């Protein structure tokens with residue numbers, strides 16, 4: 001029995017999943033099957049070489065009881081950008097969009113309603129050939145899972161500036177939602193968690209002077225009243241929540257600066273109490289206030305005001321997603 005009042009993140013799955021296979025140079029017919037195990041050879045290519053990419057997106061139940069997906073075409077485009085970088089054939093739009101809509105229609109009753117609840121959607125693509133030569137697979141599987149979910153982080157988060165390990169480098173796969181980007185982050189994240197942090201903040205690979213992104217989210221900080229976030233680069237995931245927040249703030253003429261934030265600038269501003277707020281932005285993480293910033297042996301407290309910018313932006317996004325206000329940006333895709 002699923003307890004909809006206490007939904008964890010990503011542990012409950014709906015009754016169905018979509019599967020579509022690519023072989024002999026073509027995508028086949030997508031199929032919707034009961035959710036369950038996928039037969040697998042131990043020589044499955046993706047298991048050996050990590051040729052796999054994924055997406056994270058959400059559908060919401062609105063106050064009128066209907067269901068809409070938030071910006072699915074943005075996720076579709078990003079999935080294919082990731083696929084290209086990983087030498088995976090791109091997914092045709094009709095397979096992605098029509099399949100997604102059919103799947104959600106079938107499992108409509110699984111979409112929860114509530115301020116912090118949504119149907120998390122996990123499209124993914126993996127190399128499915130049965131061979132272990134280190135070259136791109138010949139066959140692939142595109143799959144979509146649906147997971148009614150609660151918040152990813154239960155409260156505010158503590159982040160540590162990482163100065164030893166790197167997530168990405170120029171010319172690498174940092175901009176892609178490649179499975180291995182996440183797997184490779186687990187070890188440094190665990191080290192930070194052993195010190196009491198929730199996540200790390202990645203810094204640049206050259207000399208760890210620039211703030212990049214956090215484990216599961218892009219980073220925003222309000223310094224001297226200006227909303228700051230690192231500009232996108234090939235090292236940073238182009239977050240759709242990040243983009244939506246920038247659009248909302250631009251619309252409200254809030255002062256914004258997208259560009260380099262040095263570690264020194266951030267730490268100095270936090271010490272001098274010129275940081276009024278800091279938060280992570282992501283599909284799973286939504287908007288996660290940051291309460292502590294760790295830098296080497298120092299832990300700096302960051303304000304988490306109830307009525308600050310992050311709360312305002314979160315409310316604006318939630319109101320659009322739940323259909324409480326008009327969606328003037330055309331973000332909601334009705335099912």
Ligand code: COI
Nearest residue numbers: 056057216282283284285
């Ligand atoms: C998402 O926000 O959808 C993500 O993909 C982060 C995830 C690793 C939980």
